[in-house]
Amino acid sequence: MEQPSTSAVKERGAYYTPKLISDFIVNWGLERTHDSINILEQSCGDGAFLRALTSSSRLMEGKNVKILAIEMDKKEAKKSRVIGNQLRSNSNITCNTVASEYFSYMMGVKSRANKKFNLVLGNPPYIKQSKFVKGRSLAKSRMEELGLKINQQSNAWVYFVIDAVSRMSPDSHIGLVIPADILQLAYAKAVQNYLTDHLDDILIIGFDELVFPNIQQDVVLLLGKKSKSTMNKRLGSISVKNLSCLNNDLWENFLHSKKPVNVEEVDWNLQFLSDQKLSKIDKILERKNVLSLGNISDNRIGIVTGANSFFCVDKTKLSELKIKGGRNKGVYVKKMIGSRMNVPGIEYTQKDHHKNHSANKRTNLLVFDTKYPRKKLSDELENYLSMGEEKEYHTRNQLARRTPWFSSEHVISTRIGLYKRSAEFCKLFLKSEEIYHTDTIYRIWVEDDKITPGTLVFSFVNSLTYLSCEMHGRNYGGGVLELTPAEIRSLKLPIHDCTEDEFAHLDEMFRNNTSIEQILDYTDDLTLNFLNKSERKLIRESWRYLKNRRMNRKKRRGKSNGTK
Numbered sequence: 001m002e003q004p005s006t007s008a009v010k011e012r013g014a015y016y017t018p019k020l021i022s023d024f025i026v027n028w029g030l031e032r033t034h035d036s037i038n039i040l041e042q043s044c045g046d047g048a049f050l051r052a053l054t055s056s057s058r059l060m061e062g063k064n065v066k067i068l069a070i071e072m073d074k075k076e077a078k079k080s081r082v083i084g085n086q087l088r089s090n091s092n093i094t095c096n097t098v099a100s101e102y103f104s105y106m107m108g109v110k111s112r113a114n115k116k117f118n119l120v121l122g123n124p125p126y127i128k129q130s131k132f133v134k135g136r137s138l139a140k141s142r143m144e145e146l147g148l149k150i151n152q153q154s155n156a157w158v159y160f161v162i163d164a165v166s167r168m169s170p171d172s173h174i175g176l177v178i179p180a181d182i183l184q185l186a187y188a189k190a191v192q193n194y195l196t197d198h199l200d201d202i203l204i205i206g207f208d209e210l211v212f213p214n215i216q217q218d219v220v221l222l223l224g225k226k227s228k229s230t231m232n233k234r235l236g237s238i239s240v241k242n243l244s245c246l247n248n249d250l251w252e253n254f255l256h257s258k259k260p261v262n263v264e265e266v267d268w269n270l271q272f273l274s275d276q277k278l279s280k281i282d283k284i285l286e287r288k289n290v291l292s293l294g295n296i297s298d299n300r301i302g303i304v305t306g307a308n309s310f311f312c313v314d315k316t317k318l319s320e321l322k323i324k325g326g327r328n329k330g331v332y333v334k335k336m337i338g339s340r341m342n343v344p345g346i347e348y349t350q351k352d353h354h355k356n357h358s359a360n361k362r363t364n365l366l367v368f369d370t371k372y373p374r375k376k377l378s379d380e381l382e383n384y385l386s387m388g389e390e391k392e393y394h395t396r397n398q399l400a401r402r403t404p405w406f407s408s409e410h411v412i413s414t415r416i417g418l419y420k421r422s423a424e425f426c427k428l429f430l431k432s433e434e435i436y437h438t439d440t441i442y443r444i445w446v447e448d449d450k451i452t453p454g455t456l457v458f459s460f461v462n463s464l465t466y467l468s469c470e471m472h473g474r475n476y477g478g479g480v481l482e483l484t485p486a487e488i489r490s491l492k493l494p495i496h497d498c499t500e501d502e503f504a505h506l507d508e509m510f511r512n513n514t515s516i517e518q519i520l521d522y523t524d525d526l527t528l529n530f531l532n533k534s535e536r537k538l539i540r541e542s543w544r545y546l547k548n549r550r551m552n553r554k555k556r557r558g559k560s561n562g563t564k
């Protein structure tokens, strides 16, 4: 199996399944399919799953086997056909390998439109909505036929997975390789709901180590079963170390250990932690000492300038424009923290700011006074605006709807900031309201009179809150942790009313690059003293496990630009 070129990866979402995965899924599926077997592979590439079928002894047991494998790329379909012909040399097997776009093939003839299968296998294409051209409109009509409204941002795999499940006969199985987006992204909600509505048992298998080298997207395996009568549902997840840990016991253990629940109780907030650990963690999170960040504070994305390179400038640019910090004729220059600026402690001080400013970082936000007549602006400022127009900033989405285009919106500041994305851990930081920032940092404000901004910033640093960041946040790609406003509101934290000395000590620890484990040793003693030793150990270990698992994804950035 030769991995496709970078352009094939991007254009047709081609990333071929490693043998250990296709063998595992094929064996798992065949072992559970007892009558005559009717297999669908929606996008077979060069035939990873067909190859796995050829080496399965179960297929040769004399049962009637029908295989339908489709592939849009003619060259790859030809390679699959060779394997299909090999399968067909067994008299009990028919294998139809079709070179076609999937949706047009399945929807092209009435007799195929309602075709059902008792085993669906594969690895659907991962193609961004903007690149999903061939088959998109048919895929959308198929979703409409199924009565579903799909988010406009949805990746191609969403349509393939939903269609695949819709084609499962009663008492059937599905085994797919899909992006871990299913667990994280808003657009995956439709698939989650469809899977829980139509399948009875769903197991998601993740990997601690790399299984698809050189690709950014994290993948999981979806194993699902549809029964004849759908009453109760089982949904579970497990993370195995690597491909060599894939075995049939995973499914059997899942069936035995997971209790079925009503469909309304199915919770897709899956974590790759054992059920036993999760239920202990849930109990800890319910303690009265643990608050939800959303109950004591609120947040809002930072200022959206529409063109950071134009509105956020360094001190050299200020002198070129002959303006200084504060009010100038026609423009205010506000202090700001730029996107790549270092916030070393838990307080961003005026001294830190001065240091960044002296290092010629973009520490200045230009807020034009739109009441000031443009024709009265200095030549330097007028030329700057004209230069912006030459670069067509005024036609950008965000700016075209503003009058004039160089006006600013929502220029307000808060005492607390939080970077939207972080590496090993995230932290809140205290700052003066004089200091603004753009949308790489959230604005956070405290809504509880009894809690000071300093207390909130300090209290955020503890193993339990960090665990909750890993549980609620998402892996942005490359091992980066990203939090959305809603996720920030769901974070859990204990409140410790810290002294000035404690705050200064913690600030110093961060500034001295003390390891995060040592920092947590210090803060957990103060903030998590309502937990016993073994509970604290469980929380710390669970955070460490999820954090390392996420950060391992960093290594996935390889030579290829592959998207899955």
Ligand SMILES: C[S@@+](CC[C@H](N)C(=O)[O-])C[C@H]1O[C@@H](n2cnc3c(N)ncnc32)[C@H](O)[C@@H]1O
Binding pocket: 012, 013, 014, 015, 016, 017, 042, 043, 044, 045, 046, 047, 048, 049, 070, 071, 072, 073, 076, 100, 101, 102, 103, 122, 123, 124, 125, 126, 134, 135
């Ligand atoms: C992720 S690869 C998986 C290939 C193979 N199933 C495997 O597991 O190795 C996805 C495949 O889908 C094919 N594909 C993309 N869009 C398609 C479409 N609309 N119809 C049929 N095949 C498509 C690509 O050419 C690519 O070979």
